[in-house]
Amino acid sequence: MVSGQIALIMLLMAVGLIVILTGKYKVNAFLVLIGVAIAYGVAIxxxxxxxxxxVKEGFGGTLTNIGIVIVxxxxxxxxxxxxxAALSMTRSILKIVGKERSSLAMNAAGVVVSIPVFCDSGFVIMNPLNQALAKESSTSMVVMAVALATGLxxxxxxxxxxxGPLAASGALNADIGMVILFGTMAAIPAALAAWFFATKIGNRFPAPVPASESYQTLIDRYGKLPSPWLSFLPIIGPIILIVGKSVADLPSKPFGDGALTSVAQFIGDPVVALIIGMFLSFTLLQSKKEWTEALSTWTSEGIKDAxxxxxxxxxxxxxxxxxxxxxxxxxVSTVLADPKLGLGLFLPFMISAALKTAQGSSTVAIITTSTIMAPLMATLGLHPALTVVVIGAGxxxxxxxxxxxxxxxxxFSNLEVGTAYRVxxxxxxVEGTVAFLVAWLLSFFV
Structure with a gap:
């Protein structure tokens, strides 16, 4: 087998190959990662x-931990x-925050909606409402678009x-409840920082609001929406269950050693909690037609997406x-564990940011970085949950x-490319940097 130094050089070459093939040539990430895994193993x-x-053990072992949860x-x-339900949640947040602060409301709504919904889908869903509010509140479309996008x-x-963070949690053996807790603690100030930046900078760039429906017309077109409480329940329910399991697993045994602990550990297992959340989402169905679509078409579509x-x-x-x-x-652990370097959590953040900037996909950046970091965690002494968060920040x-x-x-927001780059x-x-700083500060207390 080759020396550690040669193995590191080969890894850097492998990462470069991943970036070029997925970024420049748009080769599917599965083909690239599985090919690189085999080639790297033979090369060393x-x-x-x-x-x-x-390769088979790594593939199967990873999906054993998180496959059902992702589906x-x-x-x-x-x-x-x-x-x-996404629109219903957004409306309820808008009522609390107020239309006069519509950009902040959409930023907050984005934070909530994107927990279970992919950010690009979330933006498409919420964009008509975002445009209607921009028109009604006379707020810059640049501000509204960036506020929503960064919240998501x-x-x-x-x-x-x-x-992405779910896969990283599995790769790094991080407690998902702790990842949810620390991730939320980092996500909220990061989203607010991005919103504040948008409000200060966005108004400098003109962007006409695309022709769109008024707020009331949009709401009328959707008809009867699910109850806000029922809409939030599929998100909040699993989170409470997963965090409850994390509490039950604490060495102090806050729930004791009896049935309560066993129940909390069972229903708080991410597989069980997400299955419960999935069935809770079915309570939002309001007609026989929706039930039929949900149990066949929507479920099949979700499995394909997963x-x-x-x-x-x-x-x-x-x-x-x-x-x-x-x-x-x-x-690598010998070289990077040198206290003089003081890299700590900055290392996974830096790797993730480099991969993200180079090849574009946040999910690929998260999965690849967590894969690289997994063998180094114990030696570097990094907290698994915080490492997942800083990888996400990067x-x-x-x-x-x-x-x-x-x-x-x-x-979708009718922004010029130059404006989108600048804002x-x-x-x-700004958002990723603030998220990293919050996670770094948390590392002094855990």
Whole structure:
């Protein structure tokens, strides 16, 4: 087998190959990651049959931990999208915050909606309401677009059950309840910082509000929306259950050693909690037609959406398994554990940000970075949950032309590309940096 130094050089070459193939040539990330895993294993001197064995173990082991959770979470998010629950939640937040602060309301709504719903889908769903509020409140479309987009982005990259942070939690053996807690603590100030930046900078750039319906016309067109309480329940319910399990698992045994602890550990297991959340989302269905669509068409669509994330996550697990047995682990940990470097949480943040900026996909950046970091966690002494959060923070830095979300935000909001670069891309830098700083501060207390 090659030396640790050569293994590191080969890893840097592998990462460069991942960036080029997924970013420039748009090759599917599954093909790239699984190919790189096999090629890297052979290149460092592992026997070919051992490489294949490790690839299969890494793929299967990763999906064992999070496969069902991703599928259930995706179906739940799709149901919230199709039933109008996302709009119902947004309206309730708008009532609390007020139309006069519509940009802040949409930023807050984005933070909530993107916990189960993909950020690009969330933006498309909420954009008509965003445009209607921009017109009604005479707020700059640039401000409104960036406020909503960055609110969605914060939880999309840092709070499970969104697939990226969920996959990273599995790769790093992080407690999902702690990831939800720390991710939320980082996401809220990060989203607010991006909103504040948008309000100060966005007004400098003209962007006409696209021709759109009025707020009331939009609400009338949707008809009867689900109850806000029922709309929030599929999100809040699983989070409470998962956090409850984390509390039950504390060494102090706050729930004792009896049945209460056993129940909390069972229903708070992410698999059980997300399945419960999925079925809670079905309570939003208001007609026999919706029930039929939900149990067949919507569920099938959700499984198809989850499939891509699952195979990419599994391929990332394969690469991680190869890295875990390579000489890289001992060599890199010896070099990077030097206290004089003081990298700490900055290392995963930096790797994730570099991958995000280079190839565009936040999910690929999160999965690849967590794969690289997994073998190094124990030696570097990093907190698993906080590492997931800083990887998610890095995966926001920065969104630009190679990111599909950049085009969703700019095109649906009628923003010029230059304006989107100056305001939205810069806002994602602010957002990711603030999220990292919050996680770094939290590291002094956990």
């Amino acid at each position: 001197g592992l026997p070919p049959l051992e490489v294949i064995k490790l 259930a979470g995706t179906i739940m998010g799709l149901t919230l999208e199709k039933t109008g 982005y914060a939880t999309h990259t840092m709070v499970p059950p969104t697939p 499939a891509l994330i699952l195979v990419i996550t599994g391929a990332g697990g394969s690469l991680g398994k190869i890295l875990s047995v390579s000489p890289l682990k001992d060599y 995966a926001m830095v920065v969104s630009h032309a190679n990111d599909s979300y950049f085009w969703v935000v700019s095109q 939205f891309s810069t806002a994602t830098f």
